[in-house]
Amino acid sequence: MSPLSNAGVFLVSTVFGLYILAIMLRLILQIVRADFYNPISQFIVKITNPPLKPLRRFIPGFAGIDMASVLVMLVLQMLEIFIISLMRNFPAPEILGLVIYALMELVSLGFYVFLFSIFILAILSWINPGQYNPISNLLHQVAEPVLRPARRLLPPMSGLDLSPLFAMVGLWLIKLLLLDPLSHWAKSLMYPASKVLIQ
Numbered sequence: 649m650s651p652l653s654n655a656g657v658f659l660v661s662t663v664f665g666l667y668i669l670a671i672m673l674r675l676i677l678q679i680v681r682a683d684f685y686n687p688i689s690q691f692i693v694k695i696t697n698p699p700l701k702p703l704r705r706f707i708p709g710f711a712g713i714d715m716a717s718v719l720v721m722l723v724l725q726m727l728e729i730f731i732i733s734l735m736r737n738f739p740a741p742e743i744l745g746l747v748i749y750a751l752m753e754l755v756s757l758g759f760y761v762f763l764f765s766i767f768i769l770a771i772l773s774w775i776n777p778g779q780y781n782p783i784s785n786l787l788h789q790v791a792e793p794v795l796r797p798a799r800r801l802l803p804p805m806s807g808l809d810l811s812p813l814f815a816m817v818g819l820w821l822i823k824l825l826l827l828d829p830l831s832h833w834a835k836s837l838m839y840p841a842s843k844v845l846i847q
Contacts, residue, residue, distance in 0.1 A: 656735055657732055657735050664725070664727070665728070667695075667724065668725060668728075668754070668757065669761075670692055670695055671696050671717050671721050672717075672758060674693060674717060675713070676758065676790060677789075679713065680789055680790055680793055681789075682789040682790065686782050686785060687782050688782050688783060689786065696717075699720050700716050700717060703716040703719065703720065704716045707719060722751065722754065725750040725753055726746050726750045729746060729838075730746065738839065741839060742839070745834050745837025745838030745839070749835060752827060752831040753831070756827050756831070759819055759823050759827065762790065763816055763820065766791045769784070769787045770812045772787075791815075795812060798811040798814045799811040802814045
């Protein structure tokens with residue numbers, strides 16, 4: 649690929665990736681019932697409202713999950729993959745593989761949100777323990793559903809809480825053992841003849 653094509657792929661990945669991340673954060677914040685009035689929450693809601701507000705009139709939620717958010721993320725992720733495939737001169741991806749691969753990418757993104765939330769919380773607890781700010785408060789609310797079962801399995805020992813490390817290792821193992829093989833399989837479905845893989 650030429651430098652111009654690489655720059656184009658980078659821009660497409662960045663623009664789509666950031667907006668998909670914003671919608672993913674909104675969805676996760678809704679699921680964990682995070683503080684809606686937190687300024688970070690308000691910012692995420694404001695930038696994601698344009699596509700989601702109209703869709704919510706027609707797409708109901710399911711089991712506490714905002715299906716409009718899921719649909720918008722899926723469409724954007726599929727569009728990103730399709731555009732990058734064309735920019736890299738790959739053949740047009742098969743629709744079934746494209747849908748499955750896009751879903752795996754979204755699930756992986758959700759895993760990364762939890763991983764980085766736990767990691768940043770652990771760093772903050774060492775650098776500035778007990779200090780309140782909007783970001784740390786939101787990170788606590790996001791990470792708690794993962795840290796709570798980890799604490800049950802590995803309670804604090806001698807005042808040392810190893811549950812964040814335990815939770816991160818568990819999440820990473822799930823990604824390596826389950827999500828990565830499924831993503832690889834989905835890539836093979838997207839390009840069954842040429843076996844071209846999106847990097």
